[in-house]
Amino acid sequence: MKITILTLFPEMFEGFLTTSIIKKARLKGLAEIEAIDIREFTDDKHNRVDEYPFGGGQGMIMKCQPVLDCLKSVRTPQSRVLLMGPTGQQFNQAKARELVKQDHLILLCGHYEGFDARIRAYVDEEISIGDYVLTGGELASMVITDAVTRLVPGVITEESHLDESFENGLLEYPQYTRPVDYEGHTVPEVLLSGHHENIRKFRLKESLRLTLRVRPDLLENRNFTREERKLLDEVLEEEEAREEAGEGLECPEIKPDLE
Numbered sequence: 257m258k259i260t261i262l263t264l265f266p267e268m269f270e271g272f273l274t275t276s277i278i279k280k281a282r283l284k285g286l287a288e289i290e291a292i293d294i295r296e297f298t299d300d301k302h303n304r305v306d307e308y309p310f311g312g313g314q315g316m317i318m319k320c321q322p323v324l325d326c327l328k329s330v331r332t333p334q335s336r337v338l339l340m341g342p343t344g345q346q347f348n349q350a351k352a353r354e355l356v357k358q359d360h361l362i363l364l365c366g367h368y369e370g371f372d373a374r375i376r377a378y379v380d381e382e383i384s385i386g387d388y389v390l391t392g393g394e395l396a397s398m399v400i401t402d403a404v405t406r407l408v409p410g411v412i413t414e415e416s417h418l419d420e421s422f423e424n425g426l427l428e429y430p431q432y433t434r435p436v437d438y439e440g441h442t443v444p445e446v447l448l449s450g451h452h453e454n455i456r457k458f459r460l461k462e463s464l465r466l467t468l469r470v471r472p473d474l475l476e477n478r479n480f481t482r483e484e485r486k487l488l489d490e491v492l493e494e495e496e497a498r499e500e501a502g503e504g505l506e507c508p509e510i511k512p513d514l515e
Contacts, residue, residue, distance in 0.1 A: 298322035315369030340393030344382030349422035365393030
């Protein structure tokens, strides 16, 4: 797939594009990722890309002309244009899986106090990565690019995706490596047993436990399998016992929806 990032600061992407999974995907020819400088498309003799807003207000607004001329230079009928902005749909793993099916993504990064509102008529959707304010859309575009690129077939093994947080609606189970004992903190014995079925059940149970503790909202409308329901009941009993002992947390009520 191809990802084109439209930005006023292409230099921000130099390290991002040449390290880790992104570098691997590009070197293997599985993903083409580029950063295009919007400023190169301005027709302003002073090289400006922004103006004061009509009606007054704080800050500067990015103008239509340079942004849309830049967009037109890279857009094709196969392109899907995403505007990075706080009023957009919340980005999540399901959205990443949707976007990886596209042939060409164009990520439009704002800056200053935002875009001229008319620019939105030229994009397909607006995406937000969270309820907070960033200086510009560059960091958001990196988050989306990373999340989508790692889902491109061949970038990492399919098995690596399966148990990751949010892939199955749960947070990923805790993992351990050598040494077995570090300053009194030991690896759970079941992980040393070599019994694959017991290890699988342990990991599912701990995934449910972590999700319950940290993101109980993910469990509220989940259709539990019978195995998940049984393991979650065990977790709830254990956590309630810990709570009574002053060690646990208050457990939310989880509806027993079964597949």
